[in-house]
Amino acid sequence: MDITKNHRYAINLNVRGIQPSATLRINELSNQLRAEGKDIIKLGLGQSPFPVPERVVAALQAHAHEKDYLPVKGLKALRESIAGYINRTERMRCTWEDVLIGPGSKELLFILQLAYYGDLLIPRPSWVSYAPQARIIGRSVHWLPTHAENNWQLTAEELDIICRDDPSRPRILILNYPSNPTGCTYADDQLLAIANVARKYNLILLSDEIYGEVHFEGRHKSIARYYPEGTIISTGMSKWLGAGGWRLGTFIFPAELRPLQEAMAIIASETFTATSAPIQYAAVTAFDGGEDIDAYLHQSRRVLKVVGEYIHRRLTEMKAEVQKPEGAFYLLPDFSHYRDALAARDIKTSQAFCQQLLADTGIAILPGSDFGFVPDQLNARLAFVDFDGTAALALAGGEYGDQLLDDRFVAEAAPRIVLAMDKLDAWLRGL
Numbered sequence: 134m135d136i137t138k139n140h141r142y143a144i145n146l147n148v149r150g151i152q153p154s155a156t157l158r159i160n161e162l163s164n165q166l167r168a169e170g171k172d173i174i175k176l177g178l179g180q181s182p183f184p185v186p187e188r189v190v191a192a193l194q195a196h197a198h199e200k201d202y203l204p205v206k207g208l209k210a211l212r213e214s215i216a217g218y219i220n221r222t223e224r225m226r227c228t229w230e231d232v233l234i235g236p237g238s239k240e241l242l243f244i245l246q247l248a249y250y251g252d253l254l255i256p257r258p259s260w261v262s263y264a265p266q267a268r269i270i271g272r273s274v275h276w277l278p279t280h281a282e283n284n285w286q287l288t289a290e291e292l293d294i295i296c297r298d299d300p301s302r303p304r305i306l307i308l309n310y311p312s313n314p315t316g317c318t319y320a321d322d323q324l325l326a327i328a329n330v331a332r333k334y335n336l337i338l339l340s341d342e343i344y345g346e347v348h349f350e351g352r353h354k355s356i357a358r359y360y361p362e363g364t365i366i367s368t369g370m371s372k373w374l375g376a377g378g379w380r381l382g383t384f385i386f387p388a389e390l391r392p393l394q395e396a397m398a399i400i401a402s403e404t405f406t407a408t409s410a411p412i413q414y415a416a417v418t419a420f421d422g423g424e425d426i427d428a429y430l431h432q433s434r435r436v437l438k439v440v441g442e443y444i445h446r447r448l449t450e451m452k453a454e455v456q457k458p459e460g461a462f463y464l465l466p467d468f469s470h471y472r473d474a475l476a477a478r479d480i481k482t483s484q485a486f487c488q489q490l491l492a493d494t495g496i497a498i499l500p501g502s503d504f505g506f507v508p509d510q511l512n513a514r515l516a517f518v519d520f521d522g523t524a525a526l527a528l529a530g531g532e533y534g535d536q537l538l539d540d541r542f543v544a545e546a547a548p549r550i551v552l553a554m555d556k557l558d559a560w561l562r563g564l
Contacts, residue, residue, distance in 0.1 A: 163497045174553045175519045177497040179313060179463060182522030183375040186429050189419045193379075196414035205402045206394075207234025207383075208413040214420040215383050219366065221422075223355045231386050233394055235401065236408045238343060238369045238382030244404065245365070245384070246270045248396035249337060251303030254295065256287040258465065258504035260313045260341075276505055284317040284456045285465065286310075289326035296334040306331060308356060309341035311348055314504050314514035315465045316441060316458025318348060319356075328359035337390070338364045343382075346373030346430055348460040349438035362389045372461070373430065374419055375522065379412050432529045433522070437462055439538040440517050440547050447554040451561055465501070467512040474564035475511065482508040494556040520547035 163175045206212065212232040219227050235241040243266050246253065253267040256277045267274045277295060279285045287308065296304070308327065311318040319327075331338045338360055345353035345368060357364040366385040371377035386394045401407075419426070441458040448455045453466035468475070468486065480486050483500035491497050501512035525546040533542060544551050 166491075166495075171495060173491075173495045173497055174549050174556075175497055176515050176517065176553060177499050178518075179372075179461075179516040180377050180518055181372055181375040181462070182518045182520050183429075183433050183526060184523045185374060185376045185379075186419075186426060188423070188425055189374065189376070189415055192418040193411055193415035196411045199410040199414055201410060203407045203410050203413060205398050205407055207232065207408060208410075208417070211413045211417050211420070214417045215385065218420040218422065219385055223358060223366075225355075225357065225361070227385055227387075231388065231391075231394075233384045233386065233397060233401075234408050234413060235382050235384070236405050237371070237380045238341070238367045238384070240405065241367065241382050241384050241397070242266060242339070242341075243270070244397050244400045245339065245393075246272055246305070247400055249303070249305060249393055251305050251337065254292070254304050254306040254336075255505070256285075256308070258285055258312075258314055258501065258506060259307070260309055261499075261503050263307055264505065281454065281456070281467070285312070285315045286317060286319060286323065287327065288323075289330045292327060292330045293333070296330070296336070300334055303337075304334070305337045305339055307339045307341060309343075311344040311353070311458075311460025312463070313344065313461060314463050314499075314501075315456055316461045316463045317456050318353070318459045321354060324354065324356045325359045328356055328364075331360050331363060336363060337393070339367055340364050341367045343368055343372050344461040347434060347437060347462070349434050349441070349458075351430070351434060353460070357385075357387075362387050365390065365393075370416060370419055373433075376419075379409075379415075381408060381412050381416050428530070429526070432526050435538055436522075436525045436529050436546065437517075440520070440543055440550055443540060443543045444515065444517055444550065444554060447558070451558050462517050464515045464517070465504075465512055466515065467501075467510070468561070469511045471561060471564055472511060478564065483511055483513055484508060486511055487513055490557070490560065494560050496553050496556060517547075517550055519549045519553070 163173045163177060166173045209229060211234060212229040215232045216227050216229045219225055239262060246267060247270055252273045252275055254275050254277055255263050256279050264274050275295060277287055277291055279287055340356050342355060355366055357366050369382035370379060444464055445455060445457045448466045452470040453468050455464050455466040458464055475486065480489055483502050487498055487500045499514045501510050502508045504514060506512060528546050529538060
């Protein structure tokens with residue numbers, strides 16, 4: 134008797150057909166190919182290359198004995214630390230009671246959609262998990278159009294067009310910047326214009342600022358400054374502190390959305406209970422900051438900026454259309470210049486492009502179709518993270534000091550990035 138035959142039909146219809154997260158899938162495939170002896174350049178998963186700062190690691194070691202369940206909303210000391218961090222960096226006036234802690238901001242986004250019954254508005258392109266989460270829960274997703282000439286950024290006008298036909302409909306708008314997958318960010322006037330539309334239609338605005346601290350110039354600004362009453366700030370430690378595997382995320386709510394925060398806490402109490410105690414205690418050290426954390430951020434921003442600008446220049450020389458990154462560690466090149474040559478090899482989709490590139494060169498990147506684009510749009514996301522972040526920080530802060538980082542630095546600190554660009558260039562020329 135095949136027991137799976139009877140049970141497969143009981144699986145939630147919303148889950149059927151959904152593949153595992155594209156970023157996790159490419160990481161596991163890359164690791165598998167490396168284990169088989171292949172030289173894979175891992176530019177798929179957006180994992181920070183930098184180490185967790187030593188003082189934060191020491192704090193985790195010092196609190197490894199903490200074994201008790203913590204409050205559902207999080208350790209009070211950590212919530213106070215995060216409120217202080219937000220008030221310090223964004224000049225806001227939130228309190229510890231406005232903060233909710235979870236095992237990654239990804240989980241908090243999921244339970245937000247469980248707690249709030251509304252459509253999800255997502256600018257295209259977007260991070261790979263926003264839409265699948267909505268589909269699993271059964272929420273409607275509306276993709277908001279963006280354009281390459283505008284750095285793939287949402288405009289207030291496009292947002293207004295979507296909302297005006299049904300102005301009272303409950304909606305959650307997700308705004309992620311600096312952006313995964315483009316590395317681009319918003320200027321103050323853009324944020325203000327979007328905030329005005331969000332207020333006009335009483336939107337819940339989830340501002341995903343997980344990459345805020347890796348704005349290359351250290352000038353990230355939250356849209357919560359312009360729409361405080363309706364904005365939830367989402368952040369964590371994965372991207373700016375190199376602690377992705379620690380799985381700690383946080384939402385910061387305005388007082389006006391306290392009922393939504395309470396609803397999420399109820400769901401949390403019946404699902405993950407509480408976030409890891411040792412991680413929360415250690416995170417206090419991270420969010421309290423200090424000169425060492427500031428120096429770590431300064432050097433990591435310098436490194437990411439020069440590597441991102443190097444790749445941007447190389448891709449442009451290859452005749453790819455690509456926006457210059459302003460933060461995070463991503464670029465979104467479009468290879469439509471090679472459409473005819475690719476089609477001659479029966480490569481007509483971004484997925485086929487990435488599969489063949491991996492097979493021929495060992496370069497692992499993700500197709501644009503994973504980020505909301507139609508399959509035949511020949512773009513792909515490149516995460517420039519395959520380098521030794523510890524060595525890069527030491528080099529930037531040592532031999533180079535505060536002098537301008539250049540191509541020589543990239544070649545020394547990130548040789549596999551240079552190798553990837555050389556291999557990609559040769560591959561495109563050989564089509």
